[in-house]
Amino acid sequence: MELPAKTVITAYPHTPEGQGAFYRDVLSRLIKTPYLLGAFIYNYRDSAQCYVCGQNDCPIETRWGLTTIDGQEKPAYKAVQQTFKK
Numbered sequence: 001m002e003l004p005a006k007t008v009i010t011a012y013p014h015t016p017e018g019q020g021a022f023y024r025d026v027l028s029r030l031i032k033t034p035y036l037l038g039a040f041i042y043n044y045r046d047s048a049q050c051y052v053c054g055q056n057d058c059p060i061e062t063r064w065g066l067t068t069i070d071g072q073e074k075p076a077y078k079a080v081q082q083t084f085k086k
Contacts, residue, residue, distance in 0.1 A: 019063075020075025027083040041066060041080060 012018040030036055046065035050058030066077040 014063075016063075016074045016076065020079040023076045024079040024083060027080065031083065031086070045069065045071065046074075 009022070012022040027039065030039060043064040043066070045067045046069045047062045048069050049056055050061040052058070052061055056062070065074070066080060067073055
């Protein structure tokens with residue numbers, strides 16, 4: 001499945017590095033929000049299969065994790081860890 005053409009998050013490629021940059025930027029901005037009490041990261045580990053369409057490499061639901069399927073840390077893991085340490 002593909003995201004609708006109008007769904008765009010600019011400056012963050014759909015790569016592990018882009019995901020890490022996204023978390024670093026978004027969490028840094030959220031932390032500065034005076035009424036924010038906390039944050040929850042949706043997926044700790046990548047999924048092997050999309051729960052919506054069943055594809056193994058669906059860009060929508062299989063690679064959101066902070067770690068790979070086998071538990072290897074992705075750049076997003078370090079971004080979240082470093083941001084929450086501040």
